[in-house]
Amino acid sequence: MDKFGFTISAGRQIDYDSNNRRLAEYIFEKEPSFRLCIECGGCSATCTTANFTGFSLRELHILIKRGENDQVRQNLNKCMLCGKCTLVCPRGVNTRNIVVLAKNAFQKSDEYEI
Amino acid sequence: MSKHVVVIGGGVAGLEVAGQLSKAGIEVSVIEKEINTGGHLNNWYRLFPDRRDSSEVKEYLDGMTHNHGINLLTNTTIEVFKRNTSHFLITTNGGKELTADAIIIATGFDLFKSSRKEEYGYGIYDNVITSVDLEKMFRKGKIALTNQTVPETIGIIHCVGSRDEKVGNFYCSKLCCVTAVKQAIEIREFLPDSKVFCFYMDMRMGGAFYEELYREAQEKWGVNFIRGKVSEASETIENKLLIKVEDTLAGRPLKMKLDMLVLMAGMEMSEDGEKIAGIVGLKTGENRFFAATDNLIGSNRSNIDGVFYAGSCTAPMNIPETISHARAAVVEVIDYLNDGIR
Ligand SMILES: Cc1cc2nc3c(=O)[nH]c(=O)nc-3n(C[C@H](O)[C@H](O)[C@H](O)COP(=O)(O)OP(=O)(O)OC[C@H]3O[C@@H](n4cnc5c(N)ncnc54)[C@H](O)[C@@H]3O)c2cc1C
Ligand code: SF4
Ligand code: SF4
Numbered sequence: 333m334d335k336f337g338f339t340i341s342a343g344r345q346i347d348y349d350s351n352n353r354r355l356a357e358y359i360f361e362k363e364p365s366f367r368l369c370i371e372c373g374g375c376s377a378t379c380t381t382a383n384f385t386g387f388s389l390r391e392l393h394i395l396i397k398r399g400e401n402d403q404v405r406q407n408l409n410k411c412m413l414c415g416k417c418t419l420v421c422p423r424g425v426n427t428r429n430i431v432v433l434a435k436n437a438f439q440k441s442d443e444y445e446i
Numbered sequence: 447m448s449k450h451v452v453v454i455g456g457g458v459a460g461l462e463v464a465g466q467l468s469k470a471g472i473e474v475s476v477i478e479k480e481i482n483t484g485g486h487l488n489n490w491y492r493l494f495p496d497r498r499d500s501s502e503v504k505e506y507l508d509g510m511t512h513n514h515g516i517n518l519l520t521n522t523t524i525e526v527f528k529r530n531t532s533h534f535l536i537t538t539n540g541g542k543e544l545t546a547d548a549i550i551i552a553t554g555f556d557l558f559k560s561s562r563k564e565e566y567g568y569g570i571y572d573n574v575i576t577s578v579d580l581e582k583m584f585r586k587g588k589i590a591l592t593n594q595t596v597p598e599t600i601g602i603i604h605c606v607g608s609r610d611e612k613v614g615n616f617y618c619s620k621l622c623c624v625t626a627v628k629q630a631i632e633i634r635e636f637l638p639d640s641k642v643f644c645f646y647m648d649m650r651m652g653g654a655f656y657e658e659l660y661r662e663a664q665e666k667w668g669v670n671f672i673r674g675k676v677s678e679a680s681e682t683i684e685n686k687l688l689i690k691v692e693d694t695l696a697g698r699p700l701k702m703k704l705d706m707l708v709l710m711a712g713m714e715m716s717e718d719g720e721k722i723a724g725i726v727g728l729k730t731g732e733n734r735f736f737a738a739t740d741n742l743i744g745s746n747r748s749n750i751d752g753v754f755y756a757g758s759c760t761a762p763m764n765i766p767e768t769i770s771h772a773r774a775a776v777v778e779v780i781d782y783l784n785d786g787i788r
């Protein structure tokens with residue numbers, strides 16, 4: 333029998349209804365400026381890490397907000413917490429603190445049910 | 447006895463107000479701090495959306511003022527402002543005294559000082575210019591780098607000094623996106639071999655015929671649009687400008703070498719307007735522009751009875767909006783002069 337190379341792959345859709353967005357809620361509460369991001373990419377343009385790895389702080393923000401936690405977890409540790417991005421952000425987002433808070437939350441993931 | 451209105455500022459707004467009031471039989475004086483009237487209009491080459499030469503609008507405004515016998519005081523500002531029971535008393539910097547039944551403030555805007563965004567290198571690197579510098583080049587008929595050669599790649603940075611908490615301006619200047627599109631087209635017309643890149647956060651084409659101009663820029667002129675806020679520019683050893691941006695739609699950082707960078711500087715409350723606010727006792731808003739008493743149905747009214755606003759001294763406005771706002775101010779003043787209300 334001919335093989336057509338089809339496989340069943342996981343959907344690419346963001347499943348907004350079933351994704352767990354408690355991480356975003358936790359950060360909104362601790363760092364309200366997180367809500368102000370307009371996804372302009374200023375932070376990731378200036379970020380040294382972004383130029384050498386697949387890391388983008390802008391992207392991390394949207395992944396947190398959509399509850400794509402596996403991807404967040406995979407990328408979080410690439411940030412060096414240098415804070416350069418904070419100097420750029422036109423919306424005054426406390427960018428570095430968002431990474432710090434996400435790390436905290438993952439460490440206490442049972443407590444925050446992430 | 448005929449009523450007398452003093453207009454402070456002789457740009458598009460001030461001249462339109464003066465012409466219309468005069469037509470209605472009211473005596474008008476215009477106080478303009480510069481030697482010439484016209485305000486920012488004098489700097490522009492061709493105007494969006496239909497690319498008419500700015501001198502045509504200037505001619506219209508001059509016609510209004512000349513034909514209706516307006517008292518023009520150029521090179522003049524006000525030093526003292528007082529009110530007695532029925533009149534306003536103004537003393538100019540030249541010591542001249544004027545009595546007015548009503549006042550219109552039309553002091554316009556200042557361009558954001560781009561050197562404040564040091565990361566873009568205006569005033570530091572060669573070949574970083576502003577939208578206004580580019581208009582001047584268009585007027586002269588020549589786009590050139592400081593070494594007099596012709597640029598091949600030109601980057602346009604949106605939102606310089608607008609929508610930026612770092613410089614204290616939260617608001618959108620509203621017309622720099624369409625200015626960028628218009629200027630990109632004009633660069634391509636002047637320099638058919640050039641490549642133009644607009645770096646934007648959002649394309650705000652909220653005016654009549656703006657979106658059409660955006661389409662034309664893509665379709666007819668091949669202008670490139672990249673979504674991302676440029677974080678910084680630096681000068682390379684071969685005198686090019688290296689910019690860093692995230693191409694947010696591709697999700698990857700992007701670097702590019704350009705010959706010239708054009709900064710779309712935003713609009714701010716004018717410094718001389720701020721002085722007037724102090725002298726007259728007028729309220730300003732969080733955005734530092736003059737604050738109208740009602741943003742929906744009273745955008746010409748100030749906190750002082752008999753003092754009204756016209757044009758971009760209250761918010762960023764294009765020319766048709768400025769003209770409309772000025773005409774609306776005329777209706778408010780005539781009402782006030784007739785029945786003393788407001
Ligand atoms: C880069 C750029 C390009 C633009 N291109 C276009 C375009 O193509 N089409 C379009 O529709 N709009 C355009 N605009 C917008 C246009 O310039 C404004 O709508 C218009 O200039 C507003 O007119 P105004 O009279 O309110 O203010 P202004 O033009 O700022 O005029 C104010 C006047 O008041 C005077 N003044 C200020 N303070 C005092 C004082 N204390 N005493 C006495 N006089 C004073 C000033 O000297 C000036 O003459 C552009 C704006 C920018 C920034
Ligand atoms: S704090 Fe992290 S995201 Fe920000 S610039 Fe430094 S490495 Fe990049
Ligand atoms: S610079 Fe600020 S607004 Fe822009 S993407 Fe980064 S956090 Fe969001």
Ligand code: SF4
Nearest residue numbers: 605608618619622623
């Ligand atoms: S009009 Fe465009 S360039 Fe100007 S401030 Fe608004 S979004 Fe930025």
